[in-house]
Amino acid sequence: MPVPILKQGEVLIASIQGALSDQDLVRVRDDVADQIGRFRSRGVIIDVTALDVLDSFATRTLRTIAYTARLRGAQAIVVGIQPDVALSMVQLGLSLDGVTTALDLEEGLAELDRLMKSGVSRVR
Amino acid sequence: MAIERDLDIVTARQTGRELAATCGFSRTDQTIIALAISEIARNIIAYATRGYMMLGRVYEPGRRGIIIIARDDGPGIADLELAMRDGYSTGHSLGVGLPGTRRVMDEFEIVSATGAGTTVTMKKWLR
Amino acid sequence: MRVRELEIGRAARHRLGWRTSGRTDMTMQITRSAPQILMQEMGLNDAAIEQRKKLVGFEPGDLARIATLRDLITQHAESHVAAFFSHLSGVEEARPLLASRAILDRARQLKRQHLLAMVGGDYGSRYVEERLEIGLLYAKAGLEARVFLGAFHALLKQVGVTVMKQSEGQPVEGFENFMSLKKIAFFDIALIVDILVFERERLIRQQQEAIRELSTPVLQIRERLLLLPIIGIIDTYRARMVTDSLLHAIRANRAKVVVMDVTGVVTIDSKVANHLLQTVTAAGLMGAVVIVTGLSSDVAQSLVALGIELSKLNTIGDLQGGVEEAERILGYRVTRSDAGAAPASGAV
Numbered sequence: 001m002p003v004p005i006l007k008q009g010e011v012l013i014a015s016i017q018g019a020l021s022d023q024d025l026v027r028v029r030d031d032v033a034d035q036i037g038r039f040r041s042r043g044v045i046i047d048v049t050a051l052d053v054l055d056s057f058a059t060r061t062l063r064t065i066a067y068t069a070r071l072r073g074a075q076a077i078v079v080g081i082q083p084d085v086a087l088s089m090v091q092l093g094l095s096l097d098g099v100t101t102a103l104d105l106e107e108g109l110a111e112l113d114r115l116m117k118s119g120v121s122r123v124r
Numbered sequence: 125m126a127i128e129r130d131l132d133i134v135t136a137r138q139t140g141r142e143l144a145a146t147c148g149f150s151r152t153d154q155t156i157i158a159l160a161i162s163e164i165a166r167n168i169i170a171y172a173t174r175g176y177m178m179l180g181r182v183y184e185p186g187r188r189g190i191i192i193i194a195r196d197d198g199p200g201i202a203d204l205e206l207a208m209r210d211g212y213s214t215g216h217s218l219g220v221g222l223p224g225t226r227r228v229m230d231e232f233e234i235v236s237a238t239g240a241g242t243t244v245t246m247k248k249w250l251r
Numbered sequence: 252m253r254v255r256e257l258e259i260g261r262a263a264r265h266r267l268g269w270r271t272s273g274r275t276d277m278t279m280q281i282t283r284s285a286p287q288i289l290m291q292e293m294g295l296n297d298a299a300i301e302q303r304k305k306l307v308g309f310e311p312g313d314l315a316r317i318a319t320l321r322d323l324i325t326q327h328a329e330s331h332v333a334a335f336f337s338h339l340s341g342v343e344e345a346r347p348l349l350a351s352r353a354i355l356d357r358a359r360q361l362k363r364q365h366l367l368a369m370v371g372g373d374y375g376s377r378y379v380e381e382r383l384e385i386g387l388l389y390a391k392a393g394l395e396a397r398v399f400l401g402a403f404h405a406l407l408k409q410v411g412v413t414v415m416k417q418s419e420g421q422p423v424e425g426f427e428n429f430m431s432l433k434k435i436a437f438f439d440i441a442l443i444v445d446i447l448v449f450e451r452e453r454l455i456r457q458q459q460e461a462i463r464e465l466s467t468p469v470l471q472i473r474e475r476l477l478l479l480p481i482i483g484i485i486d487t488y489r490a491r492m493v494t495d496s497l498l499h500a501i502r503a504n505r506a507k508v509v510v511m512d513v514t515g516v517v518t519i520d521s522k523v524a525n526h527l528l529q530t531v532t533a534a535g536l537m538g539a540v541v542i543v544t545g546l547s548s549d550v551a552q553s554l555v556a557l558g559i560e561l562s563k564l565n566t567i568g569d570l571q572g573g574v575e576e577a578e579r580i581l582g583y584r585v586t587r588s589d590a591g592a593a594p595a596s597g598a599v
Contacts (some may be wrong), residue, residue, distance in 0.1 A: 019138060020134070021131050021134050052155060053155055053158045053162060055163055055166065056166065056224075079538070081537055083537065084151050084155040086533040086534075087152055087156075087495065087529075087533050088158075088159045089159075089533070090533040091156060092160075092163070092225065093223070093224040095532070096536060101535065101536050101538050103505055103537055103538040107538055108538075146291050148453070181294055183294070
């Protein structure tokens with residue numbers, strides 16, 4: 001199922017709803033990359049609040065989205081990782097090194113705000 | 125259940141989570157079980173194209189748990205020792221799957237031989 | 252041009268897919284009854300039920316024999332049910348079951364239904380479900396297995412007397428019929444006892460959960476700042492509880508900084524060290540920064556010896572310093588990585 005990507009000024013918000021297959025994730029990756037270019041967005045928020053599991057493929061895809069965004073001049077932030085999901089990821093050894101994360105959409109937008117104002121594309 | 129397409133991974137994961145829930149596992153453990161299933165199912169598809177998984181409840185005197193058996197008739201893992209080492213990756217970049225999964229499950233057993241497929245059996249007990 | 256053209260409030264967050272916490276099968280649970288759920292939890296599928304029947308030696312021949320008793324038992328159902336409850340009334344421990352009018356009435360009703368079903372001839376999943384309902388009632392009333400067995404025995408004795416009285420002419424036949432019925436009785440007993448045990452275990456688990464939650468407190472000391480004091484010797488299990496509590500607290504309090512004070516930790520092994528590291532990483536995934544305070548040099552050395560990269564941890568000597576650092580992070584909201592560039596105001 002396609003993931004809706006909202007545009008808010010210079011920020012794109014991709015909200016992932018429910019269980020996604022690998023194909024869906026790849027779609028998201030490509031759509032986001034595409035739209036960053038099209039709208040010259042400076043920030044992307046990927047909201048995974050509704051995901052109850054983040055496995056190795058999802059984790060890798062998120063990292064890819066973040067890197068691609070950076071290459072195109074945008075800052076990506078993943079928000080909404082749930083406690084159970086975070087714990088299971090860490091126990092299995094999955095890492096989101098290099099990707100900025102925030103608690104939720106509100107925090108993510110605030111963080112983007114900060115980053116864009118200070119004009120630094122931050123690498124963790 | 126058969127594991128052939130990437131959609132099957134999602135099904136396996138959700139079925140696993142529901143089963144874990146009925147068993148009485150906590151939310152966190154449910155997530156871990158779903159994750160383990162996801163990784164193993166993914167391995168099947170990546171290395172063996174197709175296989176199947178069985179999820180069930182297991183009872184032993186004094187404890188209850190969940191059991192997951194994954195079997196494929198793929199090429200098998202030549203060097204099991206190497207594959208189970210942390211950080212190993214064959215370039216399909218699925219490196220984290222096996223060792224990580226073993227870490228989070230209570231019991232983990234893998235039998236594999238070149239040309240003879242792979243069988244993974246794992247269990248998690250209710251604390 | 253401002254970044255935020257819309258105010259994203261809580262409502263919008265919900266619409267954007269905030270997960271309904273807990274059960275993905277919430278709708279299923281609304282339509283499934285407690286006995287049905289219990290049946291699944293206990294693994295009482297058709298195969299298991301057949302196995303249980305086999306265990307009591309139940310055969311097709313028994314069905315016919317039980318059928319001959321049907322009218323008789325149905326006629327005397329009341330007196331048999333009475334036997335069960337009058338026995339209970341003489342037992343101190345059965346008080347909780349008898350105390351509440353509502354529970355007692357329900358129990359009587361179910362018992363009567365039970366008796367009729369016992370000679371009904373159909374002992375499939377529907378029958379088992381009904382037994383589970385009674386079992387749950389007993390479990391909730393705190394009825395002990397031994398008390399139940401005593402009362403059930405009284406009931407069976409009464410049934411036996413009734414059957415034998417009626418078969419005065421053919422005692423052997425009467426006896427055989429009664430024995431067939433007894434098989435079902437034992438089938439029922441096994442179910443009830445298993446339920447009582449199951450529910451007892453569940454209760455114990457819940458209590459343990461509660462105790463653990465109490466012993467791993469996460470304190471909110473400022474808005475968005477959590478303090479996690481780790482006291483005493485930690486084992487793997489407690490460590491996992493700690494992490495779980497903390498992560499949920501981060502979400503609940505929308506915390507941005509966690510001060511994890513390990514002053515009270517004396518010894519630490521590799522498993523626990525890894526757990527703590529995992530906690531820090533997991534908290535990071537949820538957008539929270541963890542500051543570790545109170546690391547004694549002994550513990551620090553152990554960590555280094557275990558190969559834990561201390562550089563990955565944000566450590567500060569003492570609690571006070573840690574809290575101050577946390578407040579600084581929250582108060583000034585300075586981007587950590589850049590060299591003190593003052594946040595630009597106005598248009599972007």
